[in-house]
Amino acid sequence: MYAQMIKSTGQGVKSLEEMDPQERAFQERINAGGKIEPKDWMPEGYRKNLIRQIGQHAHSEIVGQLPEGNWITRAPTLERKAILLAKVQDEAGHGLYLYCAAETLGVSRDQLTRDLLSGKMKYSSIFNYPTLTWADMGAVGWLVDGAAIMNQVPLQRTSYGPYARAMVRICKEESFHQRQGYDIMMKMAKGTDAQRKMAQDALNRFWGPALMMFGPSDENSVHSAQSMAWKIKMNSNDELRQKFVDECVPQAEYLGLTVPDPDLKWNEERGHYDFTQPDWDEFFDVLKGNGPCNTERLAARNKAWDDGAWVRDGLMAHAAKKRAAKLAAE
Amino acid sequence: MSSPEAKPYPGTQAVDHGKARADEWPLFEIFIRGQHGLSHRHVGSLHAADAEMAIKNARDVYTRRNEGVSIWVVEAAHIAASSPEEKGPLYEPANDKVYRHPTFFDIPDEVGAM
Amino acid sequence: MSTAIIDPNKGDLFEFLCRMGDNTLVLGHRVSEWCGHAPVLEEDIALANTALDLIGQTTLWLDLAGKVEDAGRDADRLAFHRDVWDFRNLLLVEQPNGDFGQTIMRQFLFDAWHLSQLTALMESSDAQIAAIAEKSSKEVTYHLERATDTVIGLGDGTEESHRRMQNALDLLWPYVGEMFVADAVDEAMVAAGIAPDPASLRAAYDTLVNDVFTVATLTRPESDFGHRGGKSGKRHSEHLGHMLTQMQWLQRAYPDATW
Numbered sequence: 284m285y286a287q288m289i290k291s292t293g294q295g296v297k298s299l300e301e302m303d304p305q306e307r308a309f310q311e312r313i314n315a316g317g318k319i320e321p322k323d324w325m326p327e328g329y330r331k332n333l334i335r336q337i338g339q340h341a342h343s344e345i346v347g348q349l350p351e352g353n354w355i356t357r358a359p360t361l362e363r364k365a366i367l368l369a370k371v372q373d374e375a376g377h378g379l380y381l382y383c384a385a386e387t388l389g390v391s392r393d394q395l396t397r398d399l400l401s402g403k404m405k406y407s408s409i410f411n412y413p414t415l416t417w418a419d420m421g422a423v424g425w426l427v428d429g430a431a432i433m434n435q436v437p438l439q440r441t442s443y444g445p446y447a448r449a450m451v452r453i454c455k456e457e458s459f460h461q462r463q464g465y466d467i468m469m470k471m472a473k474g475t476d477a478q479r480k481m482a483q484d485a486l487n488r489f490w491g492p493a494l495m496m497f498g499p500s501d502e503n504s505v506h507s508a509q510s511m512a513w514k515i516k517m518n519s520n521d522e523l524r525q526k527f528v529d530e531c532v533p534q535a536e537y538l539g540l541t542v543p544d545p546d547l548k549w550n551e552e553r554g555h556y557d558f559t560q561p562d563w564d565e566f567f568d569v570l571k572g573n574g575p576c577n578t579e580r581l582a583a584r585n586k587a588w589d590d591g592a593w594v595r596d597g598l599m600a601h602a603a604k605k606r607a608a609k610l611a612a613e
Numbered sequence: 614m615s616s617p618e619a620k621p622y623p624g625t626q627a628v629d630h631g632k633a634r635a636d637e638w639p640l641f642e643i644f645i646r647g648q649h650g651l652s653h654r655h656v657g658s659l660h661a662a663d664a665e666m667a668i669k670n671a672r673d674v675y676t677r678r679n680e681g682v683s684i685w686v687v688e689a690a691h692i693a694a695s696s697p698e699e700k701g702p703l704y705e706p707a708n709d710k711v712y713r714h715p716t717f718f719d720i721p722d723e724v725g726a727m
Numbered sequence: 728m729s730t731a732i733i734d735p736n737k738g739d740l741f742e743f744l745c746r747m748g749d750n751t752l753v754l755g756h757r758v759s760e761w762c763g764h765a766p767v768l769e770e771d772i773a774l775a776n777t778a779l780d781l782i783g784q785t786t787l788w789l790d791l792a793g794k795v796e797d798a799g800r801d802a803d804r805l806a807f808h809r810d811v812w813d814f815r816n817l818l819l820v821e822q823p824n825g826d827f828g829q830t831i832m833r834q835f836l837f838d839a840w841h842l843s844q845l846t847a848l849m850e851s852s853d854a855q856i857a858a859i860a861e862k863s864s865k866e867v868t869y870h871l872e873r874a875t876d877t878v879i880g881l882g883d884g885t886e887e888s889h890r891r892m893q894n895a896l897d898l899l900w901p902y903v904g905e906m907f908v909a910d911a912v913d914e915a916m917v918a919a920g921i922a923p924d925p926a927s928l929r930a931a932y933d934t935l936v937n938d939v940f941t942v943a944t945l946t947r948p949e950s951d952f953g954h955r956g957g958k959s960g961k962r963h964s965e966h967l968g969h970m971l972t973q974m975q976w977l978q979r980a981y982p983d984a985t986w
Contacts, residue, residue, distance in 0.1 A: 352763035359977040359986040372775035462718035591766020596890025602662035
């Protein structure tokens with residue numbers, strides 16, 4: 284989900300016999316379910332891959348504040364306002380835990396931020412879609428957080444210790460996110476005609492992009508195979524996407540809403556829902572920068588960074604003055 | 614902390630884990646003891662201009678204002694670690710804002726697990 | 728607080744409660760605008776906490792106001808369906824966020840008053856008000872602490888941060904006076920032993936802010952002239968109307984919906 288543009292050596296996964304002793308010991312530890320910690324030896328590829336994935340995961344949390352942050356000032360009740368604000372605040376917190384995990388690998392948060400702002404690093408494609416009505420707050424919580432949870436729960440068992448621990452903390456907080464979204468959908472779907480229409484419209488717009496969050500089929504991807512061998516990736520994209528569809532359909536049915544897929548059908552033989560693949564051309568367009576909100580999202584993050592420079596510098600300067608005064612007094 | 618063979622990440626001044634870079638706020642590790650806890654536990658890290666600010670940031674980031682909580686912050690550079698194995702940070706529930714808890718929302722059973 | 732307690736009339740008490748709740752409503756809304764845009768992640772989280780506290784306090788004050796009024800209005804009804812002329816917040820809190828310095832200066836100037844007001848209200852003859860004040864004062868103590876630190880940190884930081892904080896102080900100081908001016912509603916609250924005389928809080932306020940300005944190397948503006956019209960509702964600034972068009976829009980556009 285956050286592994287866009289992550290490339291391995293491209294040479295395919297080595298077998299244990301092909302590895303030199305150091306790498307073999309490393310891989311055997313991973314195979315046995317052990318954790319790799321910051322001070323341990325690790326192949327350069329593992330380290331680079333993790334920096335990219337954790338970094339992009341962190342960026343996704345931060346950029347992910349924007350589509351929902353868009354509705355905080357227009358939330359329709361005091362309670363909804365507080366709940367939405369708490370959720371968006373959580374996303375900032377998640378970004379923070381993940382940046383700190385990435386930093387254990389020798390990269391600074393500021394550098395990761397600069398790479399995001401310059402476009403060098405990516406964030407999850409879903410956040411390039413606009414939130415147009417209050418019902419979108421429901422759809423985003425239900426579908427987008429739902430998809431994220433599906434990806435994040437297995438990541439609690441990822442091989443890199445700091446990443447796994449960040450995921451444990453995040454998963455505990457994430458369940459509230461999905462529930463608050465679904466709660467909004469329930470209220471809207473059983474509300475006035477206008478609210479029902481709003482809810483259906485939100486589902487129509489977010490269904491495809493939510494399916495795209497898992498990434499295109501990676502059955503034949505050499506990069507995915509390496510990530511799986513290293514337990515940086517725990518499931519294939521198709522696996523997760525299927526699981527997501529199977530869970531969402533009854534949830535949509537309960538709401539009395541229609542999933543915008545005319546070919547959606549329960550397949551008794553497979554024991555899963557058959558569904559239409561999302562528009563992968565659209566997905567690659569969005570990755571290239573042509574999504575509805577790519578420009579705005581990056582502009583907002585750049586502005587916050589640039590406008591905030593004097594604040595960061597000022598507080599640092601003050602801390603330095605305090606330190607100097609303390610030393611002088613001793 | 615990067616493994617010995619690691620090259621610095623492009624664009625990043627290579628420093629030992631936790632050491633402050635010239636133009637960045639230093640990294641602090643955060644330890645929290647909850648109301649009913651007997652000792653401080655490591656919950657994660659954050660950046661701050663100095664230790665005083667780190668404590669306040671920790672209160673905002675890692676406790677969502679639980680009362681009776683004790684916070685220790687240590688600049689990451691000052692931590693001497695002996696073993697490669699670290700105990701994981703633990704979850705501190707936020708009791709004040711009840712809607713942060715999944716149980717606040719009444720999700721019907723028919724809908725499936727959420 | 729006077730020892731002879733006179734029961735306030737419903738209208739005055741309702742006004743007073745709206746003043747408290749509208750302050751936290753408007754300021755909470757303003758602070759929440761920063762979510763996703765703050766200078767640094769840790770600050771984003773801290774500001775959101777402040778906003779959440781203020782929104783929580785709003786519900787307490789305005790729900791009580793609705794009960795006192797006894798016309799079937801609750802906090803949401805009051806927040807989302809009154810127009811500008813019915814709002815009773817101070818002019819200070821409706822001022823726009825401006826840059827981060829302006830936001831923090833506004834927070835500091837308000838928190839210093841807010842905490843002293845809440846501390847006095849903990850002794851209120853009205854038990855419900857005293858209870859709300861007690862809970863809120865714990866939160867506001869922290870708000871004031873954080874705002875103070877940031878005012879000092881930026882005031883005595885770099886040349887640029889100092890300049891911006893001084894500009895913010897110069898811009899917002901004319902809104903401080905309103906917090907300490909007593910009118911008929913205040914006099915009724917004093918007579919009822921419910922709330923302190925606003926003027927009685929000024930001396931301690933001055934001491935507190937002067938101390939902070941000194942450490943922050945900021946210069947307190949010479950004139951103590953203060954704009955009025957917010958807490959009386961007689962004349963809000965143009966900013967409030969725009970804010971309400973954002974905040975109230977959904978409820979106004981779909982009046983038959985529940986959310």
